[in-house]
Structure formats: structure tokens, C-alpha cells
Amino acid sequence: MKSFSEIDTTVKRASKSIGFEWGVAEELGKNIRLLEMFGLPGLKNLNSYFKTYNQKKFQKINLISKKNNSIIPYCPVVAGTNFLDQVINLEIMDEINFENMAYPLLFLPFASRSTEIIGKRIFLNIDEKEFLLNFNQSIYSNYLGGDIIDYAKKINIKFVENKNTFDEKEWQELYKLSEGTFVEESEQLKNTSAGAGLTDND
Amino acid sequence: MEVQLRDPKEVMKLSRLGSFHQSKLSFLRSFLQEFKNWEYKRDLLDLDENGFGVVIYSFRKKNRIYSLICFANEINDKERSDRVIATKWDAAFTLFDGVPTKKDIERLKQNVPKQEVGRMSFKELTLSRANKSVRIFDYVIECLTKGNQPDKDKLAKVGYLYRTTAVYGSGKFGLADRFRIKNREEIYGPFRLEMMLVYLVRQFTFDQVNHIAKSKSPKKAVNLDPDISRNLGIGNSTGLGMAPFIVNHPLLLNNWIMARETALKQIREIKEVNKKDVDLIINCLKNSKKNIDNWTTESKYQILKINNLKKDLDLLIQYFLKKFNYKKEFSYNDLYSWAKNNLGDECLEFMVSVIMEPYEKITNPLIKTMSADEENFFTIPTEKTILDLRKILELRYSDILKIDFRQKENNQNFWFISKNKEEPRLANRFEDEGSDLEQPLAIARDICKLHERISNKKNSLKIGTFLMHNNDLRHVIRRAFITEKFPYAEIQDNTIGSKLMPIDMLRLKLSFFGAIKFDPRSDKWLRICMFQGAPLPTELTTSDDDWVYNSIN
Numbered sequence: 001m002k003s004f005s006e007i008d009t010t011v012k013r014a015s016k017s018i019g020f021e022w023g024v025a026e027e028l029g030k031n032i033r034l035l036e037m038f039g040l041p042g043l044k045n046l047n048s049y050f051k052t053y054n055q056k057k058f059q060k061i062n063l064i065s066k067k068n069n070s071i072i073p074y075c076p077v078v079a080g081t082n083f084l085d086q087v088i089n090l091e092i093m094d095e096i097n098f099e100n101m102a103y104p105l106l107f108l109p110f111a112s113r114s115t116e117i118i119g120k121r122i123f124l125n126i127d128e129k130e131f132l133l134n135f136n137q138s139i140y141s142n143y144l145g146g147d148i149i150d151y152a153k154k155i156n157i158k159f160v161e162n163k164n165t166f167d168e169k170e171w172q173e174l175y176k177l178s179e180g181t182f183v184e185e186s187e188q189l190k191n192t193s194a195g196a197g198l199t200d201n202d
Numbered sequence: 203m204e205v206q207l208r209d210p211k212e213v214m215k216l217s218r219l220g221s222f223h224q225s226k227l228s229f230l231r232s233f234l235q236e237f238k239n240w241e242y243k244r245d246l247l248d249l250d251e252n253g254f255g256v257v258i259y260s261f262r263k264k265n266r267i268y269s270l271i272c273f274a275n276e277i278n279d280k281e282r283s284d285r286v287i288a289t290k291w292d293a294a295f296t297l298f299d300g301v302p303t304k305k306d307i308e309r310l311k312q313n314v315p316k317q318e319v320g321r322m323s324f325k326e327l328t329l330s331r332a333n334k335s336v337r338i339f340d341y342v343i344e345c346l347t348k349g350n351q352p353d354k355d356k357l358a359k360v361g362y363l364y365r366t367t368a369v370y371g372s373g374k375f376g377l378a379d380r381f382r383i384k385n386r387e388e389i390y391g392p393f394r395l396e397m398m399l400v401y402l403v404r405q406f407t408f409d410q411v412n413h414i415a416k417s418k419s420p421k422k423a424v425n426l427d428p429d430i431s432r433n434l435g436i437g438n439s440t441g442l443g444m445a446p447f448i449v450n451h452p453l454l455l456n457n458w459i460m461a462r463e464t465a466l467k468q469i470r471e472i473k474e475v476n477k478k479d480v481d482l483i484i485n486c487l488k489n490s491k492k493n494i495d496n497w498t499t500e501s502k503y504q505i506l507k508i509n510n511l512k513k514d515l516d517l518l519i520q521y522f523l524k525k526f527n528y529k530k531e532f533s534y535n536d537l538y539s540w541a542k543n544n545l546g547d548e549c550l551e552f553m554v555s556v557i558m559e560p561y562e563k564i565t566n567p568l569i570k571t572m573s574a575d576e577e578n579f580f581t582i583p584t585e586k587t588i589l590d591l592r593k594i595l596e597l598r599y600s601d602i603l604k605i606d607f608r609q610k611e612n613n614q615n616f617w618f619i620s621k622n623k624e625e626p627r628l629a630n631r632f633e634d635e636g637s638d639l640e641q642p643l644a645i646a647r648d649i650c651k652l653h654e655r656i657s658n659k660k661n662s663l664k665i666g667t668f669l670m671h672n673n674d675l676r677h678v679i680r681r682a683f684i685t686e687k688f689p690y691a692e693i694q695d696n697t698i699g700s701k702l703m704p705i706d707m708l709r710l711k712l713s714f715f716g717a718i719k720f721d722p723r724s725d726k727w728l729r730i731c732m733f734q735g736a737p738l739p740t741e742l743t744t745s746d747d748d749w750v751y752n753s754i755n
Contacts, residue, residue: 001323001324001376002376003324003373003374003376003377003378003379004373004379004381005372005373005374005379005380006373006374006375006376013619021673021674021676021677022642022676022677023673023674023675023676023677023678023679023680024673024676026580026676026677026680027676030577030580062670062671063670081669081673082669082670084581084584085582085584085665085666085669085670086584086666086667088584088585088666089666113581116581117581
């Protein structure tokens, strides 16, 4: 088994070799390490992308907007890097779409790292595949295949507002149960147990 | 009184970093302190009469066990080389997480001696190899076989029986990634497992010579005297592989230097100095003169440094004996002011190390701050502006911005990775091929480029927007924002200039390891010694930390 450290270093070097700048190559090293750590086939997808990188044309998007369409497929690395760099401004759009992106799995870690910056989860669809990106701590998905995804017709990104997965009623029910660990305070305990002085205002 | 931390632009110059010495903060010393109460054991000694075979040592505490597995091999004298291009070594080692099974040992026997071309697994933590000292290994065996102890003076000139030529960790060649072990309390200090490996290898060298001598002459042979053993360490040959590490790990570098600088600051802030503590310092200084006299090298560069150190050390001792007034408040601060004006870099930094000796209360908490989670500061804060970046560059890199990279001599070298060994190398940009594959280690040059690039940009421009068309400088933009928070993260010098002495970069790192007797063999590689004078594993529990200055002959 290759260690994550080896994956990071080799991806960084390969990315520079294929033509990316050192700074972007560093991002890719960390990203593929992240995907592999989460059990997603990052290295396989990157390797496949790099085989076509210099043969085909890919759209290099700079400024990301709410709707991004291109006749030739977007480069997931350039799109991802700019998404990461611009995410603070993008967040207010609530939802962002890319149509036509090559190797969309390579975009995923950029979005995952973005959730850490904005402090919000992202719900991301790559066509019918769903990914919930949790503050760069985990990725929850209905996609368990370890295969190469060389193209996405549509990527939909939704910024998820910070809210609980339960309602107030469920919270109150559980809270009530937790009260079973509390001790009812007598007048004596009120005066002596909290550690306050003789008056409330000294 | 509050003393300011020393200015990074003073401390982080390569000539100064190349004058650092081991101290109480050094990793081999903090390793010994941490593991002194662990149970040490030699679990297996399976060597033939020539000393070839397998030996296993372990450190154990509660349920945690670390095992060093040593493979001693037969090689021809012609095959022995300290260079990284070597493919065979006298012995190869791996530190195993737990107790290895027979199956593990069999697997490792096939892989560990191959080093870089073998494969390790997540169960192995560190990997190394070492060569016998041709100068003294056979001589020691000859003496022991005849029932004699070897001549101490002869041993002192070398200082070790074996020399390691590389120590790998952190995921290299399939070894365990750092994230798997980083939360273990006992290894919360940089390179602690690498230190454990080297320390146990030292014991292996003694056990091997004793075993060979006993095999040759079962009745007559004697074991190497423990006092002599204690005064032998493990040598190390280090080339350029280490140099880029300190550039590639800015946060870690900051934390090492910050610990040292904080210790110095806190010592200078001591209001009432205790005579007992001063006596300890004076004692260490006096004893260290012997060590320095035994510090031999053929390097003119190092000989000059050692001579200056010897001369200045006399001045320093005289200052302590005649001028240092411990009854006066903040007398260490007076000492530092005097030393700064009267001592060269080599002795000034030696003094900084020695005055830490009585102050475990200061150094021990700092040891815990010397690791780093670099991932936490990897992402560039793109919401910041060009004004923010400009301020950082002009504040933190002001000396670097003065370097004119249009001058050939400032742009002479380039760093690259060799294809055959995947190791860093340095070459002349104007004479050698390969500069198109330069590694991103010319930080000073790229910082200057960045400063020039933003010169006509609006202050309010966001970094995220700037990056859209300037990703070629992304790697140094990342560094600048790290350096904003961590002032000692950056070497304040040119790492590609004609005057660069790469061994300064090596010495910086090795001093934090705790190495002594730096012996440059060229401007690009040097030999050192580790654990010389350190307690033997069986003595660890009762040992103290003052062995460093007391030890050598």
C-alpha cells in the first residue's frame, strides 16, 4: 500500500510535470491525499485526466459565476482552484452550476476544503451522484464505486445553511430525558453548593 | 522587565543558523527524557560468528511497544559507501509498531536491507541503514578478542562504530503516515521515533562487536567496557537531502526556532539568578572545552569556526568568572548584551544552548510546542488584500527584498531532484543542465518577484482575484501568509546565491536533532555524531540530563 505521504509527494510532482504551477501542484497533492483518505478514487481519476490533459482542450475558467457553461469541458483543477479562492464571494449565490466538466471527482476536494473556509456544508451533485461535504472532516455520498468518472454533464453546488437535522420537539424530548441526571436543589443547597459568597454582589 | 524575542532577520540568516548547537531542546535529549522510564529489552540476538543475522530490541510501557529490528548483512568492502547512491549496507534497521511476528520478520528481511527499493507497511515507523567505521570497527573487535580494551584516544578520533547514512520516517516507502501516530503522547516531539531508532542502533553496534569477539575467542574475549561504550555514539553522514526539508516545512521550522528563542527570552528575563544555576553553566562551559578539543575536521571552513569558538569560549568563561554578577538583577540579560558585542556567531549560539542547562522548568513546556500541524495553515486566506500582502512582504522580508536577482551571482544555483535516487541536488544554473526542472526552493527570488508583481496592483484587490492570473506565484503567496503568523518560518537569506553554504542548512537541522562534532566533508555534506556520551539503555532509568557536557574522555 502506498502511504498518503507518498501519494501527496508524487501527485505534486506529476502535476508540475504535466504543466501546472508549483502552487497549484501543491493543492493537488493535498487534494488527492484527501480523496484517498476518504476512500474515493482520486489518484486513479487524476492519472486518467493527465493522460488526456495535453491531447484535448479544456476550458480554464477564471471568474466563477452562478451559472457556468462551456462548449469544451471545464478543467476540474482550474475550476476547483478558483472555486476555493473565490468561495467567500460565491457563498452568497446559494447555488452554483457547472455544465460540462471533465473528471469532476477532481473538483470535489476543492469544494470539500471550501466548506472549512465558509463554515458551511456543501451539497454537491455530479449528475446523479450525491455528495455531502462536511467541513472537510468527511464526505457522505451515495457513490461508492471506485471507477473513473471522466465527465459530468452537470455539477450542482448548494451551500447548506447551518441548521440541525432535528426539530425543536425532538430536542425538548431528549433534553427532558437528560434532566434525569440533575439533583433538585433545596434552599440549603442553593446557599452552599454554588460556591458564592454571603451576598450576591460582593 | 520584558525582553523582546530576537529579530528573525538576525537569527534566520544562514550563517547564524549554521552556528547552532545542540541544547536541552534537542530531539535526542528530549527523547531520552521521555523514554527513561520505559522498559528496555533485547528480545532477540540471532547472529552468526561473523555478526550477521537479526537482532531485536524493544521499549515497552503498559500496552505500547516499539521494536527495533536490525538486519546485519555481509558486504564487500568495495560495496560500502556512505553516498545515497549506495545499494548495500552493513546493517539495515526498521522500527516496528508493536511486537513483530515471525511472518513480519520474514517480510522485513526481504525489504529492509533494500531500503529505498524495498516496501514497508503501516506497521513500520522508521527505516534506516548504517555502515561500519572502517577506521575502528575491526580494531575494536581485534582488541576485545585478545581480551583487551581498545585505546580511548584512537576511539575518540572517530567517536562511533557505525555511521547511519539515512533515517526515513513519515510515510516514506510505505512507512506509517504521521497521522496514524501523531496523537501518541510519548512521541509528541519532532523526530522522536527517528531518535529511538538511532539510539537503539547504537546499542546494536556494541552488542555486535561483543558477539563477534566472543565467537572468535570464547574464553579470552571481553565485552567492551561500559565507560568506553558510553563515549561512543552513532555517526551520521548527511547530504543535501536534509536541506530542502527546512524550506518545505516552514511552520515546523518556526516552532523549533521559536522554542529556542522563547527559552532565551525567558532566561534573560530571570530577575534573581541562583548561584547554583550559574555554577552549573560554568561547569558545562569548562567541561565542553574537552569536547571541542576532540572536535576534529579537515574542513577549513569548520576549523576556522572551531578556532573562533575555542577563543571565544575562553572569553566567555572569563566573563562568568570575573564579570558576571549573579547578585545583580537580570544578570543573564547583561550577559547576553555583552556576548552579542564580544563573541562571534558560533560561540554566541553555543552560549544560548548552554545557559538553558539549569532551566528545565523553562525548556520542558517548550519541547511540547516543537511539533506542527502544517495542514492547518495550508489554505491561502484569499479574502485578504494586496495591501495585506504588501505589508507582510515589506515587514517580514525586508532584507530579502534588497537582493538583486538580476545579478548573476545571486541567481547562480538551482535545486533539483535527481532521477536515479529522487534526492535533492544543487547545480549551477549557468553551467549545468536541468534548471527548467527547478524545485520551488528559491524562496527569496520568488518573494522578490511577487513584490514586483504586486507593485502596480490596487491595495484593495483581493488575493483570490489576484491569484486568477498569478498562480505561478501561488507557492510563495502561501508562504507569505504563513510567515505573517510565524515569524521564524522563513530563512532570511538567498538559497540559490553563489555564496550559499548548504551545510549551514544541514547543521541547523542536525543541531535540533542533538548532533555534535559537525565535520563538513564538502560544502554539501557532513558527518556528525549522535548520542556520544549518552547513558546506555540499561542505565536510562537512573540517568540525568547533564551527560552532554560531561562525557567525552
